[in-house]
Structures are given as C-alpha cells and as structure tokens.
Amino acid sequence: MNNFKAKKVLLEDLGKNNPVFIQVLGICSTLAVTNVLRNTVVMSAGLIFVTALSNLTVSLVRNVMPSRIRMMVETLIIACYVIIVDIVLKAYMPEVSRQLGPYVGLIITNCIIMGRAEAFALSNPPGLSFIDGVASGIGYSYVLLVIAFIRELMGSGSVWGHHVLGDWWTNWSIMVMAPGAFFMLAVFIWIVKGMMFRRQEGSS
Amino acid sequence: MSEGLAFYAIFFAAIFTNNILLTNYLGMCSFLAVSREVDTSVGLGWAVVFVMTTTSVLNWLAYHFILIPLDLTYLRFVVFIVIIAAFVQIVEMIIERVSDKLYIALGIFLPLITVNCAILGVSLFMVIRDYTFVNSIFFGLGSGIGWMVAIIAMAGIRQKMARSRVPRALAGAGIALIIAGIMALAFMGFSGMLKIT
Numbered sequence: 529m530n531n532f533k534a535k536k537v538l539l540e541d542l543g544k545n546n547p548v549f550i551q552v553l554g555i556c557s558t559l560a561v562t563n564v565l566r567n568t569v570v571m572s573a574g575l576i577f578v579t580a581l582s583n584l585t586v587s588l589v590r591n592v593m594p595s596r597i598r599m600m601v602e603t604l605i606i607a608c609y610v611i612i613v614d615i616v617l618k619a620y621m622p623e624v625s626r627q628l629g630p631y632v633g634l635i636i637t638n639c640i641i642m643g644r645a646e647a648f649a650l651s652n653p654p655g656l657s658f659i660d661g662v663a664s665g666i667g668y669s670y671v672l673l674v675i676a677f678i679r680e681l682m683g684s685g686s687v688w689g690h691h692v693l694g695d696w697w698t699n700w701s702i703m704v705m706a707p708g709a710f711f712m713l714a715v716f717i718w719i720v721k722g723m724m725f726r727r728q729e730g731s732s
Numbered sequence: 733m734s735e736g737l738a739f740y741a742i743f744f745a746a747i748f749t750n751n752i753l754l755t756n757y758l759g760m761c762s763f764l765a766v767s768r769e770v771d772t773s774v775g776l777g778w779a780v781v782f783v784m785t786t787t788s789v790l791n792w793l794a795y796h797f798i799l800i801p802l803d804l805t806y807l808r809f810v811v812f813i814v815i816i817a818a819f820v821q822i823v824e825m826i827i828e829r830v831s832d833k834l835y836i837a838l839g840i841f842l843p844l845i846t847v848n849c850a851i852l853g854v855s856l857f858m859v860i861r862d863y864t865f866v867n868s869i870f871f872g873l874g875s876g877i878g879w880m881v882a883i884i885a886m887a888g889i890r891q892k893m894a895r896s897r898v899p900r901a902l903a904g905a906g907i908a909l910i911i912a913g914i915m916a917l918a919f920m921g922f923s924g925m926l927k928i929t
Contacts, residue, residue, distance in 0.1 A: 559757045600817060607810045615806060630856035633809045634758070637849040705920070706755045710913030714906045721901035 537660050559672075559713065560631055563704040565688050568676035570624050574613040574632065576665030579641050582606045583661030586649040602645045603636065610635045640668055675712045679703045739870040742863070746874030748922040752850050753882040754915055756857075759850030763883055764908050773887035777880030779841040781873065783823070784854055787816050788872030791855040792865055812855045820845055850879055886911060 561567045585605050593601055614632050617625040625632070635641070644664050649657040680686060683703035685693035702708050752758050762776065791812050799805050824842045827835045845851060854875045858868045889911055898907050 559760070600814075603813055603817065604810065607813055610809055611806060614809070629860055630853055633812075633856045634849050634853055636809055636813055637852050702917075705916075706757070707913040707916040707920070709757065710909045710916060714902070714909035714913065717906040717909070718899070718902045721906065722899075725901055 534656060534659050537656060537663060559675075559709050561628060562672055562676040562709055562712075563679050563683065564627075565673070565676045565680045567624060567627055568672050570617070570621065571628060571631065572665070572669035572672055574610075574617070575635055575638070575641075576662060576669060577613060578606060578609040578635055579644060579665040580658055580661035581609050582641055583644055583649040583657040584654050586645045587652060587654040587657035590650050598650070599642075602642060606641055606645070607636050640664060671713075671716065675709070675716060679708055679712060683708065739866050742867050743870040743874040744925070746871050747878040747881065748919060749925055751878040751882060751916075751919050752853065752875040753879050754912065754919050756853065758853040759848050759879055760912075762845075762848050763886065763912075764905055768887060768890055770884060770887045770891060773883045774880075776841045776845075777876075777883055779845055780848065780850070780879050781876030783816075783820060783842075783845050784851055784876035784879075785869065785872040787812075787819055787851055788854050788858055788868050789865075790815050790819060792858060792863075792868045795859055796865075808856075808859065812852060816851055816855075850875070882915065885915060 561571045582602070582605050586602055589601070610633060613635070614625070617628070617632060644661060648660045652660070677687065680688075681693070682700045685691060685697045685699055700708075703712075746752065750756070753760070753763060759780075794811055794815060795805070795808060799808055799811060820842050827842075854872055858871055863871055886908070890908065893907070893911075902910075
C-alpha cells in the first residue's frame with residue numbers, strides 16, 4: 529500500500545474533511561451520549577470499530593456486489609458489526625449498555641458510516657478503506673470527547689465520574705440536558721470554522 | 733413499566749416533553765439538511781409521521797411474534813432496519829402507481845427516510861421501554877408529529893433568518909444548532925406536564 533496516500537487520507541479525515549464540522553453528518557445518535565465522558569468513550573470506540581470494519585468489508589466485496597442492491601448490502605454489513613458491539617457491551621459492561629440504551633443500535637443509521645462506505649470504500653482497496661474508516665471514526669470521536677468533557681465538567685463538576693471542581697462550583701444543569709449539547713456543538717463549529725477562515729485569509 | 737401509562741400520556745409526551753428530535757437528538761441529519769423551506773418540511777414531516785407509525789407497528793409485530801418466540805432478539809437491529817427499508821420501498825412503488833400528485837409531494841422524501849435515525853430510534857425505544865401494542869402505535873404517531881412540529885418550526889425560523897446577518901463562521905449548521913438549542917429550551921417548558929422515562 530502506498531504509504532503517502534494512507535497518511536493523506538488519515539490527515540484529511542481528521543482536519544479538512546472532518547465529518548462533524550464540514551459535513552455535519554451523523555451527529556444524531558452520538559450527541560445524545562455526550563453528557564457523561566465515560567459513555568462517550570465507549571460509544572466512540574464502538575463507532576470506530578464499526579466504521580473501520582464495515583469500510584474494510586464493503587471494500588472487499590465491492591467488485592462482486594451488484595450496484596442495485598448495494599445500499600441494502602452496506603446496511604446489513606454495518607448492522608452485523610453493530611450487533612457485535614451491542615453483544616460485547618451487554619456482556620462486559622452491562623451498566624454502560626443500559627445507559628446507552630437505544631443509541632448503540634442507532635450507530636446503524638449514523639450517516640457517517642454509510643457515507644464513508646459509499647464515498648470511499650466502494651472505489652478504494654481494502655487496506656486504504658480500513659485506514660479511512662479508522663480516521664473518520666477518530667475525527668468524529670475527538671469532537672465528541674471534547675464536548676463530553678466540557679459538558680460533564682460544567683454540568684456536574686466532575687470528570688470521568690470523579691469530582692474535580694470543589695464546592696464553590698455551581699453546576700450548570702443546562703449542560704447535561706438536551707439544549708447544552710446543541711449549544712456546545714454550535715460553539716465548537718463556530719470556533720473551528722472561524723479559525724479555518726482566518727488561516728485561509730492568512731495564506732492567500 | 734409502561735403498564736401504568738395511558739396511551740394518551742405516551743402520545744403527548746412523545747410530542748412535547750420527550751420530543752424525539754429536541755431531547756433525543758434523533759433525525760438531526762435530515763433535520764439540518766431539509767429545514768430550509770416550510771413547504772418541503774411539511775412534505776417530509778407527513779412522510780415521517782406515516783412511516784414512523786406504520787413501521788413501529790410492523791416492528792412491534794415482528795419483535796413479539798417472530799423474534800421473541802424464536803429467541804432471536806439480538807437480531808433485532810437487522811430485522812428492524814430491513815423491515816423499514818423494505819416498507820419504504822414498497823410504499824414508494826405504490827404511491828408512484830396510484831397518485832402522481834402524492835408522489836410528487838411525498839415520494840421524493842421517502843428514500844431519505846430510510847436513513848433517518850428517528851425511525852429506527854422509535855422502534856428501539858419501543859422495545860426497550862416494553863410498550864404494549866396500542867402504546868406503540870401512539871408512541872410512533874406522537875413521535876412523528878413531534879418531529880414534524882420541530883422541523884416546521886425550524887424551517888419557519890430559517891426562512892426568516894435568510895434576511896439577517898449571521899457571522900460568517902456560524903452560517904449554516906452552526907446557527908441551525910443554536911436555534912435547535914433554543915427550541916429545546918422552549919420545549920423543556922412543557923416538562924412539568926408529564927414525564928416518561
């Protein structure tokens with residue numbers, strides 16, 4: 529495999545092509561779990577696993593798959609990996625699995641996974657597709673992790689369930705509720721896009 | 733758990749206090765993409781209401797009469813998504829045959845709906861919360877209407893906003909998310925009414 533190309537894919541998915549900022553895809557299922565950092569980490573790990581392996585599988589079967597039914601095949605491949613994640617979570621982390629509830633299953637309809645399979649895995653060799661899957665998974669996850677960190681810190685004064693802020697801190701309960709996630713993501717996009725515009729102007 | 737809840741409580745909770753979009757974040761993708769004009773939002777909204785109600789009924793039947801007896805509940809993700817996709821495809825074909833007008837109004841939205849997380853989400857919530865058959869119907873219907881209300885309100889606001897000056901970096905998705913956040917705040921005002929978990 530071409531090393532240079534792999535590196536380029538990796539970097540573009542993390543920055544310029546980041547699914548969350550630029551395409552605003554797939555925020556549905558995972559935004560809901562960003563109120564506690566631990567759940568977000570588990571969810572992100574599951575998502576990276578599914579994206580990487582479904583990209584790999586789609587890429588492996590891309591030449592024998594009739595293009596008429598490719599959406600259905602892709603969905604089924606993704607669903608199989610999501611079932612694996614769900615079963616593993618139920619077996620080893622029943623508590624987290626209960627808190628995540630339906631959102632693990634909703635990884636299936638996460639547009640990012642489908643989008644990567646369609647846009648990348650269908651036209652690229654398996655190894656490169658795997659890297660692309662990992663990269664877009666990570667690019668997606670780190671945004672969520674930052675949001676989850678801030679939400680948990682401000683909303684309940686803790687990180688990973690441990691209290692870090694003292695008694696002087698008044699919890700912003702809005703941060704752990706639904707509007708907090710919307711505002712956080714909006715501010716995040718604002719900052720990142722603002723920085724991008726500034727850099728463009730600086731270079732031109 | 734759901735035994736004590738009347739179906740109308742579930743119905744109204746799904747529209748207001750537990751709005752599928754604003755408290756559970758489901759269906760955000762098409763929400764952000766489509767909510768630019770009121771007319772298209774209304775069309776998509778109706779399509780979602782229809783598909784959500786019927787698929788939650790179909791998935792309830794499949795879950796309780798096929799998956800539970802055969803002890804295959806771990807396959808529910810695959811079964812649900814296949815049922816949803818197949819159903820949407822069939823509806824699309826029927827509408828195309830029966831009515832041109834309806835096809836133009838709804839047909840173009842149907843393929844979008846298969847990948848709408850809210851549809852699958854409603855089916856999964858229904859299984860996790862262990863709803864009875866009647867409750868599932870009203871939960872599907874209520875969630876669909878709740879989603880439609882949210883997307884139409886959003887489209888109205890965004891149409892007005894076309895004339896205002898938004899900071900450049902915030903235009904598009906950013907401002908849409910802020911509006912969604914404010915709307916979620918407003919919907920929290922309903923939370924004293926009733927609650928389902």
